[in-house]
Amino acid sequence: MPIVAIAETHFQTEIDDIFTPDPIAYSRNVATAVVNQFYTPGSELLSVAKSHDTNTILAYLWTIRNQRAPWSDEEMSMTRMIHVDMHQSQRVRVRLVQDMIGIQEAWCRAYGIGNVCSTTMRHEQAGFVELHRRAGYSVRGSYCYRRLV
Numbered sequence: 001m002p003i004v005a006i007a008e009t010h011f012q013t014e015i016d017d018i019f020t021p022d023p024i025a026y027s028r029n030v031a032t033a034v035v036n037q038f039y040t041p042g043s044e045l046l047s048v049a050k051s052h053d054t055n056t057i058l059a060y061l062w063t064i065r066n067q068r069a070p071w072s073d074e075e076m077s078m079t080r081m082i083h084v085d086m087h088q089s090q091r092v093r094v095r096l097v098q099d100m101i102g103i104q105e106a107w108c109r110a111y112g113i114g115n116v117c118s119t120t121m122r123h124e125q126a127g128f129v130e131l132h133r134r135a136g137y138s139v140r141g142s143y144c145y146r147r148l149v
Helices: 002-015 023-039 090-110 126-134
Strands: 044-050 057-067 076-084 115-119 138-140 143-147
Touching: 002 023, 002 057, 002 076, 023 044, 023 057, 044 090, 057 090, 076 090, 090 115, 090 126, 126 138, 126 143
Parallel strands: 076 115
Antiparallel strands: 044 057, 057 076, 115 143, 138 143
């Protein structure tokens, strides 16, 4: 599965000192997200950017809804993943992340979700966090929040 391949190739080293990576589990979870998205629209969003030239995946976004912060009952969407092909130029990677942020916000607005939370566990967070800050997010450590309504 190409989504799992991107995760393994570019991001597995970010988590393997904490979790034991399991490509079968990740494939199953991605497949479940696709099924949920199809049969229960608005429950999850899995969005993929592909190259027109090579038909390969450049990036993907995976977000879920019905999440709550411990201090509020307001619904928010929570980004599960934004992964980009790190072989792309920095300019392309930045544009892809900006697009994924916009796609998530449009999805939230379409389904009446008032808040977004995007987070990262990468070692190098500055660029990701700064893109969110520029998009109007309030940054708290590696958590980026935005009220949409």
